[in-house]
Amino acid sequence: MQEDTQPFQLLDALFEPIVIIDDKFKIIYYNHFFSTFTKASPRIIRNAQTIFKIINVEEKILQTLLATASANNQVALSQEMEIKLASDASEENLAPDRQVHASMKVIPLSTTRYILCFNVLSVEKGLHRKYREKLEELKRAHGQIIQADKLATLGELSASIAHEINNPLAIAMGHGEILERVLENETIQERELVDNAYKNISEALQRIKTIVMNMKSFAHKSEEKKQYHDLISIIDKSMMLVDTPFRAAGIDLKFERPVDKFITLVNRIEMEQVIVNLLKNALDALREQSTISAAHIHGIVEIKLKKNKQDECLEILVIDNGPGIPEKIQGEIFSPFFTTKEISEGTGLGLSVSSKIVEGHHGKLQLTKSSNEGSIFTVQLPLIEVSSYVASVNALNASNDASRKKILVVDDEEKILNILSTFLEEVGHTMIGSTDPSEALEMMDKLEMDLIITDYNMPRMNGHDFAKNVRKKSNSIPLIYLTSSQFLNHFQEDRQKYNIAGLILKPFSKEDVTTIIDGVFKEAKKK
Template identity: 25%
Template sequence: MQRQPSAPVPGALKVPVDGAAHETKVGAALEYITDAVILLRHDWTIEFVNVAFERACGKTRETLLGTHYWTTFPNIMGPRFESEARSAMTAGTAHMYDEFSPRLNKWFECRAFPWEEGLVILFIDITMRKADELTRVDMEEKLVRIQRMESLGTLAGGVAHDFNNILAAILGHAGMMLEELPEGSPLRDHMQQIKRAGDRAREIVQRILAYARGGSQELSKYQLAPLVEDSIGLLRSTLPPTVRLTVDLSGDGCVATVDPAEVQQVVLNLCTNAWQAMPGGHGHLHVGLRAVQFDVPHAFVIGRVGPTRYAELCVRDDGQGMSAEVAGRLFEPFFTTKPRGQGTGLGLHIVNGIVHAHGGAIDVQSHPGRGTLFSIYLPIVDEAAPIDAATLAKVAEPGEGESVVYVDDDPIVLMMVEALLKKAGYDVRSYADPRGFLDDVEQGRVSLQLLITDYNMPGMNGLELAVAVRGTLPRLPVIITTGYIADELTAAADQMGAVAVLQKERSFEELVELAARALRGFPESRFQESGLAPL
């Protein structure tokens, strides 16, 4: 409750009007103001403070009146307050500005007005308003980051389409050359190097897509040690020479159901954060992989593990470590301790999402000045049975002149796929224009048993083409190749039935096999015998 004085207030503001009654009324009015008010003389002695000022500074009026302001309140406000207040006093002009008080932990809007005997300063508490403004700015920055990520996803999708066309041609021609070259030919080594480079480029594109799109990938059983080893190979090119890296991948039996690109993303994110936490980029980074057995359920910082075997991936550094407060917010989206513009705050949030999607858990141990240890736990599964090469060869036996149409607007890929399918024994007819092919189908100018089409084409995409062709040939099997397999495309293909979706840059390795399967009505049972997952 506000104080309601009935007598003249000591040190009340004196106004140049007639008498004590007006003086008392002015002082009483100032007492009702909920914002802090102080009157200062030209020599900076305190002439008057209201009740709100007493409450704000925690001192009584009796102890304040007549004292020197700068002695009584050293460093109560920031440097701008002193500069602006002194300027208002000296120049005799009003000054208004915002200032933060570290001692009070509050923001104030300060309004300094000169009067004939000195200065009147009004302190308006705007802490809540500042908090709202900071929240709004923070949300706007987060929105910009999200929009950048969406833009990156769109850009990556476009780049993947064009780049995967190039990769499909490189890998396809390299593969056919390797099949044609005799053993002992000096050209075989060169073609194998071309194929290895293409495979590496393919993995990088898929990793960029997985990061930018955040889409789920098909999970399969993999040995984790080779995936971690490949990630370390990528990491070495970015590590400063002042970071000593040690690796212990003794977990040969660590087989898990994972997406390889996402596992590598986890390793790279954790390792990058680790070496960036080292003062001056100097320190020791250790990466380890082993199998561990839990006999009872156990809860970690993120997730729980059951009484079974897990692959434990550890990333340890001897950097500056973290406080408990920072560690508690590590996995929040957009939280970062890095300077503005040097971190998105998404790395560990993405790691959390990947580990959660794989049914795993995360543990973090860190102490200021003593480094940090991240431990990732992924459930171990039985190793996949080896594929029966004889059964696989039977499934993918050569064609017998079946009529196949391939549609793609990219002439380089068109030439490669046409040669690949002809070599496999199919009667192939190619089209660069989907509408021209559709006209031929509708006019009965082309007969075919299988349609293979690119997805990203101008004017009509592969899915739209398949739907249109099915209007004339309702039972025609279709294979759609694409640089990025989106969930929407997969769902649409499943709904149509007898439509398979193939990663375009894997055309050489899988297209002939998939064509044989499509022409046989997609017999899943035969592929299950071979150990291949049905599409």
């Protein structure tokens, strides 16, 4: 920019992105707001050969605007359009694919100089969209509150009804069996009659038993506590449980197994129940389709498992190519006892029990798509379940007991996390586990910790690199290596360099762990 740009400095006072270019699209001057708008540093803008290095618009469009402006010697306006920030414009690549909705205005200064202004409209557009989203969110929340209220009442009722029904049910079933034994010696004709009656009674009782079981799980939390499990193995087990009816109906059940593990804190039995419920619903829908539809559609049910980084959750999708769910009943399918099935086939509790379970895991169960080509149910679970950790940390803080600590454990094996979580909780500490070192590092920023224990040999980032990254964030937090003796030399090497406070050798006992941890805390206290 060799020419005298002093007169242009007035433009710096305007809150509108403005740039002066020549007929070769070279930038002669830009105001402060242009740099803020593009997030490009002065160095980048100075070095840009043309404006297209900074703003990604079609050369043809800008060329036409310049030509129109010069031909009429007046302002030329473009249509509204999506304008992208060129991917190499932002120095730190802060927003490599930022896109704004704007129009361009060209004012001719001379035959070779033009003022180019951007009229950014995305802010208003964005506001409107946000307002609409918030309104939808409110509506949903309102619906959920009403639903939760109904469910709470039902939960209380279920517990007492289930209890009341259970005893007579057991008595009736027991007597049915006695009857069967006694009648073994009767004549063939009588026996057939009684057999038939017994079969009907037994089916009816079995159905009541299922309802009672569902009502119980609706009212109570299952006893088994949450542990670190790989969702892949939970899905495998659930698929095994429904394998026979799927085969019998000739319906394919597929699961594209991801390479990575999908470990999260869940109650295994409850999660299996959710997936089995969804699979059974898909199976029922496909079975029904095959009886009513003339066109022969081969039934396929597919499970997909993926990480949704944007919403920080893991997703299990159950996809079927069944008849879909009519729009007018979509709002009701999650209500208890809502069913479209024959009395002998469905209780209408599957989806309501399942969504209650998923909510208990701080997740969501939703019908994400349904058309005449099929339905998709999505289970979302938090990537790392931090809420129970936060709850226990709050309890710890309230107890004011300094000997109780908050510990982060990183190990790619869920079994180790489960063992340590049991050991540490038994001695009164609170633990949060992660199988992914990068996630653990992110957690360090979000949660308060007193100690970190890390495995050494992990696939994506080993203990050495993890320690290096931890030290970038904190010099003081005590860090312990957890490893088998084969990696002992790494501990020796890193000990000084990254201030590794201790070593737990695998395999370990509860005593090993507590002794080492207590030692490390004592040392830390001295400092």
